[in-house]
Amino acid sequence: MTFMNRSGEVLKSVLQQTKTSFENVIIVFDNLDLELGTIKLKIKGSSGGHNGLESLIASAKTENIKRLGIGIGRPKHKGDVISYVLGTPERHDAAILAGAVKRAALELLNLSNQTLVQVMNQINRRNNEDDPQKD
Numbered sequence: 162m163t164f165m166n167r168s169g170e171v172l173k174s175v176l177q178q179t180k181t182s183f184e185n186v187i188i189v190f191d192n193l194d195l196e197l198g199t200i201k202l203k204i205k206g207s208s209g210g211h212n213g214l215e216s217l218i219a220s221a222k223t224e225n226i227k228r229l230g231i232g233i234g235r236p237k238h239k240g241d242v243i244s245y246v247l248g249t250p251e252r253h254d255a256a257i258l259a260g261a262v263k264r265a266a267l268e269l270l271n272l273s274n275q276t277l278v279q280v281m282n283q284i285n286r287r288n289n290e291d292d293p294q295k296d
Contacts, residue, residue: 166212169220183221187272188228189265190214191246195232198257199288200265202229202281227277229269231261 176182187202190213195201205225208215218224234254236245250258271280 167216168213169216169218172217173220183217183223183226186227187269188214188217188226189269190228190230191233192230193233193235193242193246195230195234197232197234197254198261199232200229200261200268200284201232201288202268202277202284203227204277204281229265231258231265233258 172183172186176186190211192201192209192211194209204227205223206228207224208218214226214228217226233246233250236242249255268280268284271283275283
């Protein structure tokens with residue numbers, strides 16, 4: 162167990178012990194830059210300022226890390242980011258997050274019979290269908 166900001170070190174150790182590689186892993190993480198309850202699957206990309214992803218990218222020495230972000234949205238007051246991320250969400254927000262986690266798990270299960278790109282396209286399409294701004 163370690164701090165999230167050092168998760169790359171831990172994952173590297175686990176991958177060595179299990180004789181697997183970063184290519185066989187999908188990281189699931191909280192994403193301030195996604196609207197609360199939105200999920201997004203990406204094949205690669207920068208850390209976007211997420212310290213845990215930054216640690217993973219540094220450890221893997223590549224940005225080609227599959228990741229599924231679960232949107233937690235941003236706090237109302239800019240200075241509250243740390244307490245917002247580490248705090249307990251309000252009841253309404255917690256229900257939305259629980260639904261997003263369930264959807265994320267179900268989408269990941271689809272990888273047993275679909276390609277990563279197919280699942281990624283489904284998630285992105287559903288995000289657009291659920292967004293009333295996209296009409």
